[in-house]
Amino acid sequence: MGETLDLSFTREIGGEDLLPLFRQTYWAPKRSAGQIEGMLHNSPIVLGAWRGRRLIGFARALTDDVYRAVIDDIVVDEPFRGKGVGTAMVKALLERLKHVEEIFLGCDVKEVPFYEKLGFHRAKNPYMKLRPG
Numbered sequence: 001m002g003e004t005l006d007l008s009f010t011r012e013i014g015g016e017d018l019l020p021l022f023r024q025t026y027w028a029p030k031r032s033a034g035q036i037e038g039m040l041h042n043s044p045i046v047l048g049a050w051r052g053r054r055l056i057g058f059a060r061a062l063t064d065d066v067y068r069a070v071i072d073d074i075v076v077d078e079p080f081r082g083k084g085v086g087t088a089m090v091k092a093l094l095e096r097l098k099h100v101e102e103i104f105l106g107c108d109v110k111e112v113p114f115y116e117k118l119g120f121h122r123a124k125n126p127y128m129k130l131r132p133g
């Protein structure tokens with residue numbers, strides 16, 4: 001894909017870098033740069049996919065680094081989808097979390113094949129939530 005892809009857990013991501021990516025999601029289109037910065041500050045594992053200076057993908061995980069991890073907010077900038085960036089990000093997170101006993105993520109039914117290819121399976125137990133709706 002031309003310029004090389006840089007996947008980084010340490011490169012600093014600004015709220016403004018992430019706004020255009022979250023606007024393309026169905027779960028986070030209205031997050032503000034300020035809220036996003038709080039989220040980045042408090043998330044123990046944050047992964048950026050960069051092409052030069054442009055953030056083209058993002059994912060994060062919340063974890064105790066022993067028993068549980070939740071992967072969240074996986075998004076690839078639309079022009080760069082279908083080129084393996086999402087797969088590379090999930091693989092990098094799974095490598096980072098390989099010692100963790102149980103790894104969860106929530107997704108829409110249409111993304112199930114994407115995660116199944118990466119080794120995930122549908123949980124037997126229901127997924128409970130309080131909000132939103």
Ligand SMILES: CC(C)(COP(=O)(O)OP(=O)(O)OC[C@H]1O[C@@H](n2cnc3c(N)ncnc32)[C@H](O)[C@@H]1OP(=O)(O)O)[C@@H](O)C(=O)NCCC(=O)NCCS
Nearest residue numbers: 074075076081082083084085086087106107110111113114
């Ligand atoms: C889902 C998403 C992160 C995948 O990233 P990506 O970089 O496009 O994925 P990849 O190029 O690594 O795709 C890997 C494979 O999964 C398939 N795939 C990708 N997205 C898919 C989707 N939404 N539904 C079904 N299959 C999908 C690809 O066709 C590809 O299949 P192949 O290996 O047979 O060619 C990206 O489409 C995206 O940002 N979507 C909008 C946000 C979103 O829905 N995120 C997921 C929230 S749980």
